[in-house]
Amino acid sequence: MPAANLTKILKPQNDAWVLRLYVAGQTPKSVTAFANLKRICAEHLADKYRIELIDLLENPQLARGDQIVAIPTLVRNLPVPIKKIIGDLSNTERVLVGLDLRPAAAAKR
Amino acid sequence: MKKLLNTSSNVSPLRAPNNGKYRSISLPKTPTGIRGLDEITFGGLPKGRPTLICGSAGCGKTLLSVEFLVHGATKYDEPGVFMAFEETEEDLRKNVASLGYDLKDLCDRKKLVIDHIHIERSEIEETGEYDLEGLFVRLGYAIDSIVAKRVVLDTIESIFAGLPNPSILRAELRRLFRWLKDKGVTAIVTGERGDGTLTRQGLEEYVSDCVILLDHRTREQISTRRLQIIKYRGSTHGTNEYPFLIDEHGISVLPITSIALEHKASSERISSGVTRLDTMLGGKGYYRGTSILVSGIAGTGKSSLAAHFVDAACRRGEPCIYFATEESPDLIVRNMRSIGIDLGPWVKKGLLRFDATRPTFHGLEMHLLRMHKLVRETNARVVVVDPITSYISLGDTLEVKSMLSRLIDFFKAHQITAFFTSLTEGGSALEQSEVGISSLMDTWILLRHIESNGERNRGIWVLKSRGMAHSNQIREFVFTDHGIELVDVYLGSAGVLTGTARAAQEAQEKAEALLRRQDLQRKQRNLAHRKEALEAKIAALRAEFETEKEELEKDIIEQEHHEGVLEQDRAAMAKSRKADASSNNRPNGQKGE
Numbered sequence: 001m002p003a004a005n006l007t008k009i010l011k012p013q014n015d016a017w018v019l020r021l022y023v024a025g026q027t028p029k030s031v032t033a034f035a036n037l038k039r040i041c042a043e044h045l046a047d048k049y050r051i052e053l054i055d056l057l058e059n060p061q062l063a064r065g066d067q068i069v070a071i072p073t074l075v076r077n078l079p080v081p082i083k084k085i086i087g088d089l090s091n092t093e094r095v096l097v098g099l100d101l102r103p104a105a106a107a108k109r
Numbered sequence: 110m111k112k113l114l115n116t117s118s119n120v121s122p123l124r125a126p127n128n129g130k131y132r133s134i135s136l137p138k139t140p141t142g143i144r145g146l147d148e149i150t151f152g153g154l155p156k157g158r159p160t161l162i163c164g165s166a167g168c169g170k171t172l173l174s175v176e177f178l179v180h181g182a183t184k185y186d187e188p189g190v191f192m193a194f195e196e197t198e199e200d201l202r203k204n205v206a207s208l209g210y211d212l213k214d215l216c217d218r219k220k221l222v223i224d225h226i227h228i229e230r231s232e233i234e235e236t237g238e239y240d241l242e243g244l245f246v247r248l249g250y251a252i253d254s255i256v257a258k259r260v261v262l263d264t265i266e267s268i269f270a271g272l273p274n275p276s277i278l279r280a281e282l283r284r285l286f287r288w289l290k291d292k293g294v295t296a297i298v299t300g301e302r303g304d305g306t307l308t309r310q311g312l313e314e315y316v317s318d319c320v321i322l323l324d325h326r327t328r329e330q331i332s333t334r335r336l337q338i339i340k341y342r343g344s345t346h347g348t349n350e351y352p353f354l355i356d357e358h359g360i361s362v363l364p365i366t367s368i369a370l371e372h373k374a375s376s377e378r379i380s381s382g383v384t385r386l387d388t389m390l391g392g393k394g395y396y397r398g399t400s401i402l403v404s405g406i407a408g409t410g411k412s413s414l415a416a417h418f419v420d421a422a423c424r425r426g427e428p429c430i431y432f433a434t435e436e437s438p439d440l441i442v443r444n445m446r447s448i449g450i451d452l453g454p455w456v457k458k459g460l461l462r463f464d465a466t467r468p469t470f471h472g473l474e475m476h477l478l479r480m481h482k483l484v485r486e487t488n489a490r491v492v493v494v495d496p497i498t499s500y501i502s503l504g505d506t507l508e509v510k511s512m513l514s515r516l517i518d519f520f521k522a523h524q525i526t527a528f529f530t531s532l533t534e535g536g537s538a539l540e541q542s543e544v545g546i547s548s549l550m551d552t553w554i555l556l557r558h559i560e561s562n563g564e565r566n567r568g569i570w571v572l573k574s575r576g577m578a579h580s581n582q583i584r585e586f587v588f589t590d591h592g593i594e595l596v597d598v599y600l601g602s603a604g605v606l607t608g609t610a611r612a613a614q615e616a617q618e619k620a621e622a623l624l625r626r627q628d629l630q631r632k633q634r635n636l637a638h639r640k641e642a643l644e645a646k647i648a649a650l651r652a653e654f655e656t657e658k659e660e661l662e663k664d665i666i667e668q669e670h671h672e673g674v675l676e677q678d679r680a681a682m683a684k685s686r687k688a689d690a691s692s693n694n695r696p697n698g699q700k701g702e
Contacts, residue, residue, distance in 0.1 A: 098234030
């Protein structure tokens with residue numbers, strides 16, 4: 001997927017984690033999800049991540065590639081395997097489970 | 110294909126006056142292009158609205174949806190979007206390739222978009238509120254990219270398995286259907302059938318405009334697919350279960366019973382192929398477009414009569430179909446050749462088409478459908494079903510009767526003359542035709558063995574024939590090397606004489622006639638003799654009379670002469686005696702005294 005199609009690319013310095021957040025316009029759910037994601041990443045991934053925010057209203061053709069049905073959907077492209085997390089990410093525990101960060105979080109503790 | 114549709118719409122029961130009025134105000138519809146379905150929905154699916162197609166696994170939902178899109182793209186210039194929730198694009202393409210649909214080509218020509226939606230539950234974690242905007246976006250994008258008019262969501266319910274939180278999904282689906290309506294696309298939504306409900310997730314609550322149920326059931330090891338329109342808001346529709354067929358040409362639905370009996374009655378007569386049988390049938394044969402039943406026990410010549418009929422039709426150049434349920438076409442052709450009817454050339458010419466299928470090969474409905482299809486393909490004017498009784502094993506009497514009545518309906522509606530043979534069980538009453546189908550028939554001919562004098566002979570009579578003055582005679586017929594021939598009727602003291610008795614009677618009558626003729630000749634000769642004799646006598650008498658007459662005349666003349674002489678003498682004497690004149694007046698006779 002060419003980078004030009006991405007609406008926003010945050011913290012591109014480290015590719016250990018590539019997270020794509022699919023939204024459709026600036027809906028409250030999208031805004032909440034984005035805020036939650038930034039918070040969780042900052043808390044748990046330090047600098048090792050990159051967030052790509054994709055607005056499907058602007059790039060509807062991108063929905064097909066990652067099999068997006070629900071909005072918002074967070075896709076963990078890297079590290080493999082691909083994981084999908086849907087919803088506004090307000091349940092931090094489940095986001096961590098979904099991102100396979102639970103063990104990491106436990107280790108940190 | 111279009112032509113087929115047109116002909117089928119002629120049959121549609123909508124011609125009934127009350128319905129005709131209804132139609133004019135009914136919804137705009139989108140034709141599916143599926144044979145039969147457009148008939149029973151009176152035009153197709155509701156335009157710009159979603160239709161739910163539900164049914165259990167393997168009943169043909171996906172295929173029907175694909176056909177809807179393919180026909181839309183190819184025939185009606187309405188591009189379509191296929192959202193596949195279950196199959197991948199590749200699978201789908203392969204599955205319908207066997208029906209001759211090239212989805213890839215349609216996709217390349219921007220007539221079709223296939224979007225496979227894959228939701229893997231194990232990959233998905235729910236972390237809060239979400240909606241299905243992603244689906245909307247994908248669908249919207251696909252629709253806009255080719256300006257689609259048709260959409261299929263197959264099977265949308267599977268998102269319930271892929272995504273958590275059903276309550277959100279329900280709300281979203283409701284929104285989706287509303288959104289589809291707003292988009293103005295005609296949509297098909299498919300759903301798996303649930304326990305006691307039409308769909309597992311109760312989709313029928315959301316899709317309220319049109320619901321079609323597909324069913325696939327097996328009875329006595331014979332499977333039949335059926336389609337039923339559960340609901341069609343704002344439109345009349347056929348409510349029955351209609352069988353449908355999936356074959357190499359896709360789906361065809363069979364709208365069987367037309368509601369009204371409104372067949373046109375032709376007054377055209379066509380020959381039965383047997384001249385003297387035509388004579389029995391009011392002198393001209395069957396009416397075109399009627400149904401004819403010939404019943405009899407085994408070996409009475411039913412098939413031969415059928416072959417005659419077909420042969421006659423082919424001679425007139427009319428396409429025929431011969432549905433053989435017990436014999437192979439080759440066997441029939443060979444057997445008929447033995448009585449001088451050669452059907453082979455007609456088959457070669459393409460006028461006659463045999464269709465030999467074991468009755469148990471399909472269910473009743475499938476047979477019916479096959480017949481429909483074949484008849485439409487060949488434009489047949491004459492159809493033979495030989496024997497119709499083979500179908501009885503396939504269902505109960507009611508089913509068989511309803512199938513037959515639908516079949517007959519169909520034939521009549523298309524002005525096809527149908528010839529059925531019915532095998533009667535030995536021992537049962539001949540008049541008892543197996544499934545009570547005789548009442549559906551216009552002409553009923555019975556063939557039977559007549560047993561007498563230690564031999565069996567074949568008898569034929571017309572039990573009924575609507576609309577014509579048919580013969581009430583029982584006629585004997587024989588097989589000759591040029592087909593069936595009805596022979597003359599001989600009545601003996603014990604009724605109609607048949608076989609050798611007839612032959613004996615024939616000979617006897619011949620002998621009697623000869624005798625009578627000889628007697629007559631003898632009498633005539635006698636008369637002539639007598640006349641001659643009489644004339645000879647008359648001549649003799651006349652000759653005798655002539656001679657007598659001559660003599661008498663001679664006498665008379667002599668006498669007159671003598672008398673004259675005497676008178677002169679007397680006068681001379683009187684003169685000499687000077688007698689007075691008065692004595693001259695005395696008669697001659699007294700002269701001598």
